[in-house]
Amino acid sequence: MRIVPFIISTVITVALVFALNKRWGKVPDLGNFLSPQTGFWQNAEGDGEDRNESLSFPALKGKASVYLDERLVPHVFADNDEDAYFVQGFLHAKYRLWQMELQTYAAAGRIAEHLGNDPKFINFDREQRRSGMVYAAENALKVFESDPESKASCDAYTAGVNAYINSLTQSTLPVEYKLLGYKPEPWSNLKIALFLKQMSKTLAGYDNDLENTATKPRLSFEDLMQLDKQIPDSLLPIVPKGTAFAAPDIVPVKPANADSLYFEKRDTASVIQVSKPNPLNGSNNWVASGKKTASGAPILCNDPHLELTFPSIWYEMQITTPNVNVYGATFPGSPNVIIGFNDNIAWGVTNAQRDVRDWYEIQFKDDSRREYIYNGNWTATQFRIDTIKVKGGTDVYDSVAFTVFGPVVYDKTFSKELSKNKALALRWTAHDPSNEGLTFYKLNRAKNYDDYLAAIKTFTCPGQNFVFESRDGDIAIWQQGKFPARWYGQGVYLMPGTDSSYQWQGFIPQVENPHALNPERGFLESANQRPVDSTYPYFIPGNYITPRGISIERNLSRMNNITVDDMKALQNNLYSVMAEDARKILLHNVNEEGLSADAKKYLTTFKSWDLNTSAASTGATIYQTWMDSLKKDIWSDEWRRDSLRNPYPSEQTLVEWIHKDSAFKWIDDVNTPQHETLRDVVTQAFEKAAVQLKKDEADGKLQWAAHKDPTIFHLLKAAVPSFSRKIPVGGWSNVINAVTDTHGPSWRMIVQMSSPTEAWGVYPGGQDGNPGSKFYDNFVDTWANGKYYRLWMMKESEKTDKRIIGTLTFNRG
């Protein structure tokens, strides 16, 4: 042996292997990552890959077959329900495991544990736990597991997910695990509950109460109600106007001291939440009865609006057993079909937008937070000690004090720009025990209106507008959730938490929730607007969005002999009713002679704009730039809010007010000595907008889609731009085709209950979450072009159909 060469070459070899086997900061262990036999190459799926598998698991009770069609949609046939849920769990894990895990880690405040030692992650985790996300999931889990059908379906689903996880090897791990350097952990029923609570946060986790409280020094309660206009003049409510409402079963009483202790008290709490849901989270749905359709059968449509991501939050599938035959969009992370149809009914959901979160100010006895004053007595808090693991860092401990109202989210130990160290407790209906999963279980099996009603009755949070149609011809909508009965103004601001007088005095009885069945006009719609007109006998504040409902209703009112193609066109409608109203006022008030040459040019284009927010439109860009500039000019002097988390009063509110009252008091800029008129601000705003538009034009961003730059991001966002896709589409949040820049219709579905059922659907993504698969994003172009796929409710006898590209057979053992 030649010693020196041996030592040198061995040392180098060992050093190389060591270095390549280790993660260096964010850089993965390259030896593993680059190996064609264990690394990312193993995720590069080949064309013509064999998709037939024969699998056995002891947890199965019988036999199940899964037929994968050419879009990789699985059609599951099981001889019993539990096996169907096992298979659903297995499939969700097979195609979307990393996403399911990340979303439930986020819900549980475990992001720093997996993504690293970053203060942003740690604060996010702390806020999630302090907001009671895990507490809420634990409460929900107790209820799921006390219901035999829920428990059985969750147990089977969990077993299916775990069966897939246990089959994974280093090389078959999804690529995100390889990039980030962790492995999946066992799934549990608690994670199903966590997933549903994350959806609750997304849809019912938005409130402006603390931001409203911060306005108290500058705005009176009347001012606030004027600007946060709950009942717009042009509102077309979900429940047709003129519907009579029953006398309220519960009439909450305002405390005697409310004026001094609440409305007029000049609090200075100003907290900015770390992670606030997108206020645009909402949706459209509508249904037309047979008397308005060409076929005579009802047609139901739904498009939920969420953050557009890879992988998509939705996963399409069919589940068939002797007890159920259902098709639709499912949530990887939860059993059952969430939006879909069976042999007899179809259903869909839009967000109710109702405020179900209130804040209470707690007086702790001292910094230990062990006691707080409540109804004259020092009352003990309950502490939860949370351990937040941090990857590449030391564990962070957090202790959260729970009171009779709920967890104290912000206090001296966790405050973001909190003044005077106030302690703020959160009362949120998401904390209350409930079993939302049972609603979907029952809807999947429902045969008629009565079954639908029984299914949704127990749905608590997040409040949803459940639209419905049946083969019998019924159409219905019901805004279902558990909503507090409030006295006028209750909960708009932070409330005193020293006694019980400001607590919720009860909930609106379920039967009094807004609903409609088979209306004379032959259609129903909901698009996140306020559900009822001013005659509804309850104060129901919410983050309502009005324009889309107006647009949908205008169209459906004048449509007759409606076909499926008409509904496709309606879901893709780009017309802006908002712009139609606003343009009149803007043109009436702009001082044309004084405008610069550039501005005049843009004004001409604006005048001839067809009011469609199409991808190639320059009119749409001009309008929105002008409106944004006007909003800033009018609001920024008094309102000091301009971000997504603290939005200005809505465009709808502004347009209605300046239409009604050109001397609207907010027009004047308090920072200047002169008194501005509407003409002044409109013209000024346009000149400023023209400067911005000129820049955009030079950058090639004057056309609407280029201006918006819509992109579907991977869940890891800017860390992996090559996993994302740009989508050159039009639309806007207040237009039926509600695509903004990263948000929009995450699923589009149309179901005509004819014989046979004709159903169409599409989502901007693909069935396989693997970026190395051709099924990662193969639906995007179809969706972007306003097209749909025919949804195939397969019969098992069709298993030799050439659309089937693979079969998975599941056997016991």
Next chain:
Amino acid sequence: MKFLLAILLTAALSFLAGLYSPWWSIAVIAFLVALLIKQPYGIAFISGFAGIFLCWGLLAFWIDLKNNHNLSHKIAQIIPLGGSPVLLILVTALVGALVGGFAAASGSSLRQR
């Protein structure tokens, strides 16, 4: 002749080992092949290098072809290679080859003269 044999043996056996063992089994295989086949250790380095270059390079190339360069194009942006599948395959092959080369040199220098 021996040179060619060493290369092919390294390539084939490391592929087989890689079906059941972690990635660094390429080092073990390259080491063993060089231990068994007498070569000057400079040549041994080259045959270990070439053997793994062949194994990893061909595998990556073949996978990439069947995948229509879908994933490689994306990964070649996360690893800053301008989105080039070819460069990514090259980097893959080179990383493995380096390990293989030094492991082979080590095995070869262990032999009795």
